[in-house]
Amino acid sequence: MSNRLFNFCAGPAALPEAVLKQAQAELLDWQGKGLSVMEMSHRSEEFTQVAETAEQDLRDLLGVPDNYKVLFLQGGASQQFAQIPLNFMAEGGSADYIDTGIWSAKAIEEAQRFGHVNVAASAKGYDYFAIPGQNEWQLSDDAAYVHYTPNETIGGLEYGWIPEVGDKPLIADVSSTILSRPLEVSKFGMLYAGAQKNIGPSGLVVVIVREDLLGNARASCPTMLDYSVAAKNGSMYNTPPTFGWYLAGLIFKWVKEQGGLEAMERLNQTKQRTLYKAIDSSELYSNPINPVDRSWMNIPFRLADDRLDKPFLAGAEERGLLNLKGHRSVGGMRASIYNAVGQDAVDALVAYMAEFERQRG
Amino acid sequence: MSNRLFNFCAGPAALPEAVLKQAQAELLDWQGKGLSVMEMSHRSEEFTQVAETAEQDLRDLLGVPDNYKVLFLQGGASQQFAQIPLNFMAEGGSADYIDTGIWSAKAIEEAQRFGHVNVAASAKGYDYFAIPGQNEWQLSDDAAYVHYTPNETIGGLEYGWIPEVGDKPLIADVSSTILSRPLEVSKFGMLYAGAQKNIGPSGLVVVIVREDLLGNARASCPTMLDYSVAAKNGSMYNTPPTFGWYLAGLIFKWVKEQGGLEAMERLNQTKQRTLYKAIDSSELYSNPINPVDRSWMNIPFRLADDRLDKPFLAGAEERGLLNLKGHRSVGGMRASIYNAVGQDAVDALVAYMAEFERQRG
Numbered sequence: 181m182s183n184r185l186f187n188f189c190a191g192p193a194a195l196p197e198a199v200l201k202q203a204q205a206e207l208l209d210w211q212g213k214g215l216s217v218m219e220m221s222h223r224s225e226e227f228t229q230v231a232e233t234a235e236q237d238l239r240d241l242l243g244v245p246d247n248y249k250v251l252f253l254q255g256g257a258s259q260q261f262a263q264i265p266l267n268f269m270a271e272g273g274s275a276d277y278i279d280t281g282i283w284s285a286k287a288i289e290e291a292q293r294f295g296h297v298n299v300a301a302s303a304k305g306y307d308y309f310a311i312p313g314q315n316e317w318q319l320s321d322d323a324a325y326v327h328y329t330p331n332e333t334i335g336g337l338e339y340g341w342i343p344e345v346g347d348k349p350l351i352a353d354v355s356s357t358i359l360s361r362p363l364e365v366s367k368f369g370m371l372y373a374g375a376q377k378n379i380g381p382s383g384l385v386v387v388i389v390r391e392d393l394l395g396n397a398r399a400s401c402p403t404m405l406d407y408s409v410a411a412k413n414g415s416m417y418n419t420p421p422t423f424g425w426y427l428a429g430l431i432f433k434w435v436k437e438q439g440g441l442e443a444m445e446r447l448n449q450t451k452q453r454t455l456y457k458a459i460d461s462s463e464l465y466s467n468p469i470n471p472v473d474r475s476w477m478n479i480p481f482r483l484a485d486d487r488l489d490k491p492f493l494a495g496a497e498e499r500g501l502l503n504l505k506g507h508r509s510v511g512g513m514r515a516s517i518y519n520a521v522g523q524d525a526v527d528a529l530v531a532y533m534a535e536f537e538r539q540r541g
Numbered sequence: 542m543s544n545r546l547f548n549f550c551a552g553p554a555a556l557p558e559a560v561l562k563q564a565q566a567e568l569l570d571w572q573g574k575g576l577s578v579m580e581m582s583h584r585s586e587e588f589t590q591v592a593e594t595a596e597q598d599l600r601d602l603l604g605v606p607d608n609y610k611v612l613f614l615q616g617g618a619s620q621q622f623a624q625i626p627l628n629f630m631a632e633g634g635s636a637d638y639i640d641t642g643i644w645s646a647k648a649i650e651e652a653q654r655f656g657h658v659n660v661a662a663s664a665k666g667y668d669y670f671a672i673p674g675q676n677e678w679q680l681s682d683d684a685a686y687v688h689y690t691p692n693e694t695i696g697g698l699e700y701g702w703i704p705e706v707g708d709k710p711l712i713a714d715v716s717s718t719i720l721s722r723p724l725e726v727s728k729f730g731m732l733y734a735g736a737q738k739n740i741g742p743s744g745l746v747v748v749i750v751r752e753d754l755l756g757n758a759r760a761s762c763p764t765m766l767d768y769s770v771a772a773k774n775g776s777m778y779n780t781p782p783t784f785g786w787y788l789a790g791l792i793f794k795w796v797k798e799q800g801g802l803e804a805m806e807r808l809n810q811t812k813q814r815t816l817y818k819a820i821d822s823s824e825l826y827s828n829p830i831n832p833v834d835r836s837w838m839n840i841p842f843r844l845a846d847d848r849l850d851k852p853f854l855a856g857a858e859e860r861g862l863l864n865l866k867g868h869r870s871v872g873g874m875r876a877s878i879y880n881a882v883g884q885d886a887v888d889a890l891v892a893y894m895a896e897f898e899r900q901r902g
Contacts, residue, residue, distance in 0.1 A: 185575030189582050192783055197569065200577055204568040208561050214546030214861060216561055218742045218788075221550050221864060254615040254744060255765055258779035262763030290764055376780055381579045383615060383744045383782025400761055402623030403651055404616055418619035419737055421744025421782065422553055427579075500575060503582060 186525035189503035190333055190478060190516040191356070192376040199430045217426045222419050230422075231414075234429030241432060241441055242358075244365050244388055251387040251407065252415040252425050257283070257355050257374045259405070260385060261290035264351060264370070266401040267408075268393060269295045269324040276300040276323040276348070281308050281332035282509060283353060291327070298323060308335050310470035314343055325349040325369060331357045331475050333377075334507045336467070336514070338475035342367050349393055356477050358386070359435055359519060361445035369393050375424060377477070378518050380431050384424035435519065444519055451517050451526045452476040458530040464488075464537040482512035489513070492536055499532050501525075547886035550864035551694055551839060551877040552717070553737040560791045579784045583777055591783075592775075595790030602793060602802055603719075605726050605749055612748040612768065613776040613786050618644070618716050618735045620766070621746060622651035625712060625731070627762040628769075629754060630656045630685040637661040637684040637709070642669050642693035643870065644714060652688070659684060669696050671831035675704055686710040686730060692718045692836050694738075695868045697828070697875070699836035703728050710754055717838050719747070720796055720880060722806035730754050736785060738838070739879050741792050745785035796880065805880055812878050812887045813837040819891040825849075825898045843873035850874070853897055860893050862886075 187194040210217045213226060220227045235250050244250060253259075264287075269275050274296035277288045280303040291297050298320045301312040319326060326345040331338040333356045342364065343350060349369025357363075358373040365371065370389040376382035387407065394408040403409055409417050438444060456474060459465045459481050467474065467481045483489055489512065496504050506512040517526055548555040571578045574587060581588045596611050605611060614620075625648075630636050635657035638649045641664045652658050659681045662673040680687060687706040692699040694717045703725065704711060710730025718724075719734040726732065731750040737743035748768065755769040764770055770778050799805060817835060820826045820842050828835065828842045844850055850873065857865050867873040878887055 183570050183573065183575050187576050187580055189580065191780065192580055192583065194580050195577065200569045200579075204565055207565040207568065208558065209544050212544065214544050215548050215863065216556065218561075219548055219550065219553055219555050222553065222743070224864075254617075254620075254782075256615075256779040259615075259763065259765040262765060266763070293760070293764070374780065381782075381784045382583070382780045383785055399654070402620065402627070402763075402766065403654070404620040404623060405763065418617040419552065419735065419743045421615075421742075421785070423742045423784065424744055424782070502576065503585075 185500035185502050186521070186528055187502045188515045188517065188521065188525070188529070190377075190507070190514060191374070192382045193378075193516060193518050194520040195380070195427075196431065196434050196520045199427065199434050202430055203427060218423045220422065222416055222422050227422060230426050230429055231420075234425055234432055237429065237432035237436060238386070241435055242363055242365055242388070247391050248365060249389050249391055249394070249407075249411040251389065251410045252420055252428070253385045253387055253410060254383060254421055256382070256385060257353055257372060258286065258290070260353070260372045260387070261287045262294070263405045263407065264325075264327065265291045265294035266405055267397045268349065268351075270396075271295070271398060273324050274298055274320065274322055276319050276326040278312070278317065278326070278328040278343075279303060280311055280329055280337050281335035283332055283334065284327075284329040287327055287329065287353065300326070303337065306470070308332075308337065309468050311337055311339055311473045317343070319345060319348070323348055325351050327351045327353075329353045331477055333478045333516075334510060336469055336475045336478050336480040337473050338477070340472055349390070356518075359441065359444060360448050360477055362441040375428055377516075380428040381424050383421050384428060386428070447523065448476050448517070448519070451521070451523055452479065454523070454526050454530055455479050455515060455517065458533055462533070462537055465533060477518055478514060478516045480506055480510060480512055480514040486511070488540055491540065495536055496532060499528070501529055501532060504529075546861035546863050547882070547889055548863045549876045549878065549882065549886070549890070551738075551868070551875060552735070553743045554739075554877060554879050555881040556741070556788075557792065557795050557881045560788065560795050563791055564788060578787045581783065583780050583783050588783060591787050591790055592781075595786055595793055598790065598793035598797060599747070602796055603724055603726055603749070608752050609726060609749050610752055610755070610768075610772040612750065612771045613781055613789070614746045614748055614771060615744060615782055617743070617746060618714055618733060619647065619651070621714070621733045621748070622648045623655070624766045624768065625686075625688065626652045626655035627766055628758045629710065629712075631757075632656070632759060634685050635659055635681065635683055637680050637687040639673070639678065639687070639689040639704075640664060641672055641690055641698050642696035644693055644695065645690040648688060648690065648714065661687070664698065667831070669698065670829050672698055672700055672834045678704070680706065680709070684709055686712050688712045690714045692838055694839045694877075695871060697830055697836045697839050697841040698834050699838070701833055710751070717879075720802065720805060721809050721838055723802040736789055738877075741789040742785050744782050745789060747789070808884065809837050809878070809880070812882070812884055813840065815884070815887050815891055816840050816876060816878065819894055823894070823898055826894060838879055839875060839877045841867055841871060841873060841875040847872070849901055852901060856897055857890075857893060860889070862890055862893060865890075
């Protein structure tokens with residue numbers, strides 16, 4: 181009997197039960213080969229097949245054009261914050277960044293260590309409750325690229341649009357939105373995503389980068405941080421995180437089985453509508469984000485009286501609704517409803533919210 | 542029924558079956574909490590307990606002194622090759638390195654990108670079949686540290702001694718020897734090990750570093766590569782590879798249950814003796830390494846006629862003896878016999894080697 185509960189964690193996040201069951205079944209003996217996928221040489225025929233199939237499935241799902249490399253790396257999005265300027269910004273160069281919250285601020289702070297950052301727009305003027313429209317952006321002529329954060333996992337802000345930046349490479353941290361709906365990869369110079377939300381376990385980062393941008397890393401860039409080295413070596417300059425790569429591959433297959441990204445979009449759209457509707461129609465709960473800028477994946481909400489936070493969380497846990505506590509920097513609640521969190525989980529949450537409001541609101 | 546075969550892979554390497562079984566049993570529901578350890582927030586009470594227990598067990602096993610930090614990082618030993626100079630060698634500074642084969646050469650090549658490397662000794666004069674004794678080393682006065690590779694995974698060379706380097710920090714890549722026997726941590730400024738041999742799955746690196754060496758990273762060091770940032774944040778500056786950390790913890794417990802590092806030493810000593818004896822007493826097999834410098838963990842051997850390599854490997858596979866092919870840069874055979882490869886595996890290999898020699902030698 182499975183005792184699986186509903187997990188609203190922002191990351192590492194819930195994984196599809198079917199994927200975990202397959203990983204469990206073959207954990208000691210992968211496809212009758214007599215060893216775990218964790219125990220295989222990354223250069224073996226078997227693991228090469230696992231790795232290449234995963235890449236192809238991701239390419240199929242996103243429709244990645246042939247002139248883009250797909251890389252499977254380590255170090256999380258935080259390491260990307262350094263890799264991006266080290267690879268794409270010359271010494272003494274500059275880049276444009278858009279500030280919409282905690283994660284874009286972290287990207288900015290790290291990039292400032294390697295060159296000039298022009299903060300071309302900031303949500304600060306909106307108390308981080310709205311995304312500045314592109315008419316407010318002050319892009320600079322000499323920027324090596326434009327970086328933005330399509331979804332702020334903590335703040336719960338999300339772009340419903342892709343910026344137009346002319347011929348500058350557009351770089352986006354899609355950690356918390358990748359695979360949640362279709363994405364027009366050709367609009368971007370580079371996309372990157374920590375795996376631990378919609379792709380798999382932590383310790384894996386997926387990078388999708390246009391080939392013509394490679395090969396310009398600074399002399400001071402560590403070899404392991406040079407995308408062109410990873411690209412030339414099929415992400416195996418050294419031993420990659422093989423188990424994470426394998427699990428990502430199982431998840432790509434699972435997304436295909438769900439009907440691909442159009443199907444995920446429909447499911448995710450319904451999920452977020454259900455939850456925002458419950459928030460907006462209540463007297464007790466509220467979400468402060470400008471409606472058109474609301475995140476589909478990470479939905480923060482507050483209770484009218486924060487003395488009710490503790491009983492709300494305790495009751496949620498009793499009902500098997502886990503990890504609803506908001507980020508420590510924001511407080512309140514947050515429900516992260518990535519691909520592996522189903523409509524059933526959202527329905528259970530909404531039912532509990534209504535019950536709690538009737539009893540305590 | 543388990544169909545587990547004997548796996549002599551150099552890494553990712555065999556893991557203890559008992560550890561894989563525990564991971565399998567609790568993969569969907571960790572200790573009745575209703576979610577996988579992969580799905581837990583790294584900041585949750587539950588994962589904090591997993592992480593802290595793993596660190597404490599490793600400290601117990603190695604007797605790590607209190608003035609050393611234990612870090613759980615990403616990027617493999619190859620990323621350490623850059624992190625070490627970025628953290629410990631000032632701009633324009635230098636360090637001493639000892640060259641004993643492919644892995645020390647890689648460490649040297651990367652360090653040269655960040656400063657002056659004095660190759661204080663090289664095994665080249667011995668065709669990489671012997672380790673230069675310390676009387677041959679030409680250490681420099683201005684070296685920031687001394688780096689060496691206690692075991693060369695590809696060449697099969699291993700130091701049976703710890704170098705004396707006065708008050709210079711001694712830094713060692715113990716990827717392929719950690720936990721194989723006791724280690725006097727206090728002799729070192731820093732130790733580092735990719736997990737995928739004796740610690741766990743790939744994608745995790747364990748660093749043990751003396752506290753007084755921290756806090757001197759270059760201004761150009763990416764935040765994620767600064768050991769002091771990792772140390773201050775308990776290896777959670779960002780999301781760590783949680784599943785690898787958890788598995789490492791299970792392995793530390795398993796090593797304790799085997800009787801700790803003294804017991805592992807006895808087991809490993811017997812295993813390597815068995816295999817070298819089989820090689821040395823045959824007409825068909827040979828190992829070229831100076832006997833006192835032979836590796837316990839990675840044992841390369843050649844057949845007298847390399848036309849026999851293919852039939853040897855085919856027969857081995859038929860008998861469930863996997864991954865005996867030598868590294869492509871060396872050829873021949875290599876048996877990696879880390880902690881999780883038991884005496885039964887070595888006995889089966891030796892029996893097959895004798896059988897093959899009788900039939901084909």
